Amino acid sequence: MSEEKKYVLQVKDLHTTFVTDSGEVQAVNGVSFNLEPGKILGIVGESGSGKSVTAYSIMQILAENGRVTSGEVLYNGEDITKWSKKQMTGFRGKCCSIIFQDPMTSLNPVFTIGNQLEEAIRLHTGKSKKEAKERAVEMLKLVGVNEPAKRVKQYPFELSGGMRQRVMIAMALACEPDILIADEPTTALDVTIQAQILELMQELQHKLGMAIIIVTHDLGVIADMCDEIIVMYGGRVCERGTADDIFYEPAHEYTKGLLRSIPTAGNTHERLQPIGGTPINLLNMPEGCAFCTRCDNAMKICLTQVPEELQVGEHHRASCWMNVKQAMEEAAK
Ligand SMILES: Nc1ncnc2c1ncn2[C@@H]1O[C@H](COP(=O)(O)OP(=O)(O)OP(=O)(O)O)[C@@H](O)[C@H]1O
Numbered sequence: 001m002s003e004e005k006k007y008v009l010q011v012k013d014l015h016t017t018f019v020t021d022s023g024e025v026q027a028v029n030g031v032s033f034n035l036e037p038g039k040i041l042g043i044v045g046e047s048g049s050g051k052s053v054t055a056y057s058i059m060q061i062l063a064e065n066g067r068v069t070s071g072e073v074l075y076n077g078e079d080i081t082k083w084s085k086k087q088m089t090g091f092r093g094k095c096c097s098i099i100f101q102d103p104m105t106s107l108n109p110v111f112t113i114g115n116q117l118e119e120a121i122r123l124h125t126g127k128s129k130k131e132a133k134e135r136a137v138e139m140l141k142l143v144g145v146n147e148p149a150k151r152v153k154q155y156p157f158e159l160s161g162g163m164r165q166r167v168m169i170a171m172a173l174a175c176e177p178d179i180l181i182a183d184e185p186t187t188a189l190d191v192t193i194q195a196q197i198l199e200l201m202q203e204l205q206h207k208l209g210m211a212i213i214i215v216t217h218d219l220g221v222i223a224d225m226c227d228e229i230i231v232m233y234g235g236r237v238c239e240r241g242t243a244d245d246i247f248y249e250p251a252h253e254y255t256k257g258l259l260r261s262i263p264t265a266g267n268t269h270e271r272l273q274p275i276g277g278t279p280i281n282l283l284n285m286p287e288g289c290a291f292c293t294r295c296d297n298a299m300k301i302c303l304t305q306v307p308e309e310l311q312v313g314e315h316h317r318a319s320c321w322m323n324v325k326q327a328m329e330e331a332a333k
């Protein structure tokens with residue numbers, strides 16, 4: 001199988017900027033990753049690291065002042081950055097669907113749940129009104145909403161946060177996309193409901209076989225379900241690997257900081273330690289590694305040169321000069 005056919009989605013050296021009154025915000029600075037059909041990819045990073053903008057760039061739903069300035073997004077080997085508006089409307093929903101960060105802003109308060117689900121279904125399939133109605137009830141049942149026939153007549157405010165999130169998932173899955181992007185799907189929910197929603201997503205992934213990109217700032221919450229995790233900082237991927245690689249052998253100083261700041265299995269005896277310094281100013285990116293201004297181990301080279309991505313394990317890669325230093329020290333022994 002050719003390299004391109006193997007992946008349902010490939011993002012290659014993606015750059016996205018926003019024009020603002022204070023200058024150009026470089027929100028995504030060369031992000032690359034591959035997604036195989038039916039696999040789950042986690043994207044983690046602090047607030048402002050460019051996770052949502054990466055997702056919006058893929059779907060071409062950036063704010064007016066935003067633009068993908070370079071890079072490719074391949075869907076089954078085809079570069080969709082070259083697609084027309086009409087083709088992209090088809091892409092959104094049928095090929096790739098997104099669950100937005102805030103379910104309340106993405107559900108329309110003046111329409112019933114049923115109306116909104118039916119509209120999403122009819123927009124992307126040739127189904128009649130009656131068929132769409134049936135499908136809406138079916139989808140609510142699939143995502144574990146109780147009394148679905150009654151729920152379709154309710155408005156978003158009548159549902160709990162967990163139920164609204166289930167409705168959002170139903171809406172995103174209504175057209176059985178190949179890829180589901182879930183942008184912080186559980187942030188607004190309490191821990192028990194959070195676990196239920198993640199479990200549901202995994203269950204649906206098994207049942208429907210789609211690939212999932214799950215975006216979060218909370219590494220601990222998604223680690224179990226991901227086939228691969230990429231860690232982002234300053235609009236770049238600083239590390240990628242399996243959950244075990246990232247948790248037990250972090251190879252980027254930022255990831256190490258992130259792990260020290262969250263309660264994880266490996267971190268139960270130590271006190272949690274937030275990463276020091278101020279988050280990066282994307283209007284004024286450092287010349288070298290994006291994390292250098294906050295890194296306790298930064299060396300001279302870190303300030304001036306962007307580190308290349310280095311293989312540090314079978315499926316594990318990181319962009320940190322510390323790995324180069326270690327490799328050179330080992331070689332000199
Ligand atoms: N329309 C816009 N105009 C200017 N800057 C923007 C715009 N949208 C996003 N940005 C900037 O792009 C950067 C990346 O934002 P993004 O929303 O991708 O972060 P994130 O990683 O999703 O964070 P969070 O965890 O808070 O959701 C931020 O600095 C943000 O301020």
Ligand SMILES: [Mg+2]
Nearest residue numbers: 051052053101
């Ligand atoms: Mg976001």
